[in-house]
């Protein structure tokens with residue numbers, strides 16, 4: 659590949675962020691797998707941790723749509739959507755990595771809102787990238803969520819790694835597509851789309867039936883969009 663100037667630091671990690679992952683590229687790890695990795699000092703893989711902060715609030719939006727609350731994601735430096743988080747440094751554990759990254763990227767006050775190990779809901783291995791992704795979930799009150807959101811503007815990495823914090827729309831509009839299903843049609847980093855779905859199910863914000871409906875609407879839209887794009891070529 660042509661050297662386009664990744665620089666000594668980025669050239670080591672740029673491969674992890676390449677786009678085009680499929681959900682099949684990721685294997686869900688068991689608790690035993692994680693314990694084994696911890697005993698081996700997390701080697702031989704690279705690891706990254708990301709976290710979803712959310713609040714639940716059943717609300718009738720504009721007197722029309724069933725809103726379930728909000729979840730926090732970010733527009734990343736690379737133009738994709740993801741959760742706050744990042745790659746683990748040498749000597750760190752996944753939870754330490756998560757808290758350090760959340761402080762850097764969203765200014766999380768670790769004296770009040772640090773994540774704990776028992777908030778990890780899933781870990782995935784991407785064999786091809788030799789990368790393990792750890793995913794955590796934290797429920798806060800609506801007031802805490804708004805305060806955390808405001809604080810992100812003062813985070814050290816705001817405007818650099820984190821280009822903006824966004825709220826995931828947790829409702830579906832009358833056409834069955836706009837709202838949450840349309841949000842799923844965006845480009846996501848790593849397996850952040852699957853993590854979002856997993857996180858919302860684990861938080862019991864969606865029923866199985868609601869989630870299946872949303873995923874079907876998103877997939878149908880993608881299929882139709884590529885049909886139209888092919889016709890235009």
Ligand SMILES: O=c1[nH]cnc2c1ncn2[C@@H]1O[C@H](COP(=O)(O)OP(=O)(O)O)[C@@H](O)[C@H]1O
Pocket residue numbers: 671673674675676706708739740741742743744745746789791819847848849850853
């Ligand atoms: O929200 C996410 N969920 C799952 N994987 C993600 C998410 N955000 C980034 N990734 C993936 O995690 C790896 C590390 O990326 P990240 O950019 O967060 O680390 P860094 O900030 O330390 O460079 C990359 O492979 C990227 O595609």
